[in-house]
Amino acid sequence: MTVDGKRGRRRRPRESGARQPIREVDYHNLRNPFVPTPVFSEDRVESIHDTALRVLEELGMKVLLPAAREHYRRGGALVEDDTAMVRIGRDLVESALASAPRSIALRAGARERDLTLELGALVIQSGAGAPHVTDLRRGRRPASLADYEELTRLTQRFDVLQMLNPLVEPQDIAPPFRHYAVTRAQLTLSDKFPFLFARGTPQVHDGFEMIRAFRGLSEEDFVGAPHCYTIVNTNSPRQLDVPMARGLIDFARAGQLSIVTPFCLMGAMAPVTVAGALTLSHAEALAAITLTQLVNPGAPVCYGAFSSNVDMRSGAPAFGTPEQVKANLGAGQLARKLGLPWRCAAGCAANVNDAQAANETQMSAWGAVLAGATVLIHGAGWIEGGLTVSYEKLITDLEVMQCFAELCAETPAADADIAFEALAEVPPGGHFFAAAHTMERYRSAFYEPLVADWSNFGTWTERGARDANVRASALCEDLLADAEAPAFDEERAAALDAFVARRTAEGGAPPES
């Protein structure tokens, strides 16, 4: 857990001459090129929104944290402390939606990593929150800090993953100390925008303090812009538990970003219909967004939705289904109605990185992209409905995410690209390999695959008939052998370590529930 001085001194290296990529790409500031696809008529979107407001007004949310109920009460909601029910009038919700920012500038560890969340932007994240991890070499196992660190280094390595996230839960670190380890790993292994779990005020404040220490920020600097984020899941249906409500308050008060994501599985904790599940999800998201704005009007907050269906025979969650795609598209309509940046998700229920796994993640990711999601979560590596992150799937999914990023780029169609001269140069039945037009462009014309192997069957067989998983496994090992952390200031790293050492000696901060 001590900072490696040598690593601190080195700059983030450029790739060496031999490995110089011939094609430069920038997957950082992506704008979604697709026309958002609706699944509901405009009047039905109005009906869903209106019904969600009616749910909050007439049925209410159960809010387990007394301090959160007090915020709602002071804002004008009807609160019953004995049942913990909070009925929120539409005026409160509308005033919260008026103060929630439409565009949120995120401050990462380096300016070229900063992001702006707003409708039209496309930010991609890997899979998150898994207790287990798997790879071909080491098998499926409870995730450890070493796994978390490796996956964070891989995240740093891929421009298309623009934010950090809690890929796996390091189960070898006791809960009161785990947040020190994961926050430290994010700060020292990456300069991307970091994530903190909302597991009670002591842990959250520890995280804020670590970021301030490591980034060299005054209290004022820190609250002036979002330097980290958390994800708030409601306990669907219609319940907001203690740590989640606490997180909304703590992050809003400190000007840090909450991404509100009800997880509404159709037929389980939500109605069996896409429209019904989205009505519930929308109501819960509005309730949580309202709390952030009651605490601190203008506090950065993202709308979010994560709805898929269950297998009605077993109750098992399913992902990558047509129903998830439709829910994503419908959630996009609701987000556009609000005008807020929003988070949507891919997903995969397969138990291994096979064709099912690939198809489910890509299908649901298309749903998110066509829905106009600002942040696409679980885009790479997520299997077993989020119980496991697979190293190999991280890589094979990243190929898909990089394809999305490529699709965000303009397709050149100047006269020179339309290429009448080249067409005149090559005779009927000839080929363009040696045409001047080709020679000028071939080095950078095409996306270069990460893990796809386009060799023919004979060559592929001679080379060992390695499938995508075998190749992805080897690529992970190469990347991990190679990857270096960004440079950082040793004094700040020392301050970080001193803070962690002191807090560890004090017994850490047990998570709240």
Add this chain to the structure above:
Amino acid sequence: MTVDGKRGRRRRPRESGARQPIREVDYHNLRNPFVPTPVFSEDRVESIHDTALRVLEELGMKVLLPAAREHYRRGGALVEDDTAMVRIGRDLVESALASAPRSIALRAGARERDLTLELGALVIQSGAGAPHVTDLRRGRRPASLADYEELTRLTQRFDVLQMLNPLVEPQDIAPPFRHYAVTRAQLTLSDKFPFLFARGTPQVHDGFEMIRAFRGLSEEDFVGAPHCYTIVNTNSPRQLDVPMARGLIDFARAGQLSIVTPFCLMGAMAPVTVAGALTLSHAEALAAITLTQLVNPGAPVCYGAFSSNVDMRSGAPAFGTPEQVKANLGAGQLARKLGLPWRCAAGCAANVNDAQAANETQMSAWGAVLAGATVLIHGAGWIEGGLTVSYEKLITDLEVMQCFAELCAETPAADADIAFEALAEVPPGGHFFAAAHTMERYRSAFYEPLVADWSNFGTWTERGARDANVRASALCEDLLADAEAPAFDEERAAALDAFVARRTAEGGAPPES
């Protein structure tokens, strides 16, 4: 090769009670629900179209068949017989585009299998044209008639595959007789719209005669509507060979459908840019469409495009790339400019049905769907860039195609679907499994997966840890054990067999080249 009388007598069975699906689906008349996505501005689409016309006028096409050159000449094109070059004025192309039908009603073996090809429709086909076949049990091998028959029976089984196609090339049947075997298999194993290869007039006329005999059609009935189709590939760049030109003429004259598909690999037989490859592809398609309309104004013809890129290091074709998606989207813009129904393709260069294979086919299929393709070819089963059809990939890709079909259906959002009452019924933190709203709908609410396994890791492991390929292989065997052919008239089948026996005795019809 004789008709099984028993099979002829049986009706196509409904599934037995025990296997009764609880959810009825109809994937037959699909309308594409997605807003077509452009990659070029309107003025660039005009420029590509205009440059394609200039290519035909100034550079011309090499047309190897003298009879085809004669049609062009009589239409007013400038023809040089010594070089076989044909320069086609834009007036000829424009007049062909004016007579080509915007909507084409296809006549299958049963009315419920008929199709209409027009912009807005979505018709899906499996992979086609592979010399090899592979499955887990029998391995990779040259395709045989038995494989072709099995794959045709599988095609019949899935509503989402709405047309027949030449999945694999039965290499155990000599070329002069192969068309008898494949046409007979299509007619007797399926009632879907059949395909004939354009390999010279004798084979084409044999095919027409077999369809007339088996369907009980007069010559007049037959020419009155398309009862079969062929696919015409140009020899890019700018060349139309003898059998392809002959096919265009023979099919147009008989009122049968040609789908024109230049195969323009960027950087190989086409310019390295998406815009340049599409310009060439568009020019070649216009030349072929023009020939059909010169032969028979109003003859059914589809526009088509199939452009992807090569790996510039090895020259190997790549599929499922961002460039293929962009080419698909651009081709859609050109097709909409013409107003014609059109064919687009998915693709996959992987050598085995792994995550790469799944990702490539799905990525390119989304390109075709978002491009507004009328016919999506190679949607299921295609690997190795079309050199092999995989039984297992046929199944895993069909899951994706069925998801597309599900996305074509409306998403219910009546007040009852928005479900305020259900939301009121279930308390905070409760669940909807037993809600009245759920009970009324759960049997039919969700897509039922074909091959996806949503069980958790423990259950999946206990059941043998079968990946998608193992499950797909077992499903193929079950379906083939189970599948029965549609009913047909024994007299017509006898007439078909008599025709084939006579033609076989006469030596068949060698393909022309």
